[in-house]
Amino acid sequence: MTNRLVVLGSCGAWPEPGGACSGYVLEYRGYRVVLDLGYGTLSRLLELLGSVSADGLDAVVVTHHHPDHMVDLHALFRARWFGRRGASSLPLYSTPEVYAMLVALEDGDDTELRQVFDLHPLPAGPYELGPFQLTSVSLPHFxxxxGVRLSSADFILAYTGDTGPDRALADLGRDADLYVMEATARDQQASTLPSTAVPRVHLRASEAGQAAADAHARRLLLTHFWPGSDRLLSAEAAARAYDGEILVARDGLEIPLLA
Ligand SMILES: [Zn+2]
Known part of the structure; x- marks a missing residue:
């Protein structure tokens, strides 16, 4: 297994034609964790795993219970329940609300869910995940x-989930090798975003760039793009605040990791 991050989906809110929403697979030192499972991501995860029953996955991290970040977690549950009943439970690190959404999709009965997932609440920890220590912080959203941070001796990845501007972003991504940040790009969307009066609950790309600069992150991956937005414009906006390497997420992108 090579050390890499694979983008399963990169849209916020709903998927563009042929696309998927938030989902990322982190493979590092033989350990494989998926971060978020939004609309359209499970089929891509199964393709990556080469397994109809999601064999080969070590852990799942879900940042919040909006469906563009978690609805395919229920599809993963089905893949494990119908495909690998009786297998060891899969560690699931998520907010309690994510689990409550799963339970709702199961008509309020979590008997089977508890056999498939071993639930660990976020934000909390630290937790030990293979080569990583997982820490997390509450960030402003609807x-x-x-927000999660996966630290090993020689590699750090941080991921915002969805967030408004917050001072905690600098600490979350402190000295990260790769900082995965939402950039919902409000300034260029053709359709209407939900109201974001006060408090702010999404980042502009320029704000993501500033937070990555404040964190001294080594690389910035912009993602969670509003459907139809111009992603290169977002990268240009981020570059005005951040002089490190900026990567622009697209579905299927594979990012080699150092070490
Ligand atoms: Zn959200």
Whole structure:
């Protein structure tokens, strides 16, 4: 297994034609964790795994319970329940609201869910995940959202989930090798974003760039683009505040990781 991050989906809100929403697979030192499972991501995850029953996945992290970040977690549950009943449970690190959404999709009965997932609440920890220590922080969004940081001896990845501007972003991504940040790009969308009066609950690309600069992150991956937005414009906006390497997420992008 090579050390890499694979983008399963990169749209916010709903998927563009042929696309998927938030989902990222981190493979590092033989350990494989998926971060978020939004609309359209599970089929791509199964393709990556080469397994109809999601064999080969070590852990799942879900930042918040908006469906563009978690609805395919239920599809993963089905893949494990119908495809690998009786297998060891899969560690799931998520906000309690994510689990409540799964339970709702199961008509309020979590008997089977508890056999498939071993639930660990976020934000909390630290937790040990293979080579990583997982820490998390609450970030401002419409609903509880846990920004997560996966640290090993020689590699650090941080991921915002969905967030408004917040001082905690600098600490979350401190000296990260790769900082995955939402950039919902409000300034260029053709359709209407939800109201974001006060408090702010999404980032502009320029704000993501500033937070990455404040964190001294080594690389910035912009993602969670509003459908139809011009992603290169977002990269240009981020570059005005951040002089490190900026990567622009697209579905299927594979980012080699150092070490
Ligand atoms: Zn959200």
């Amino acid at each position: 609903v509880p959202n846990a």
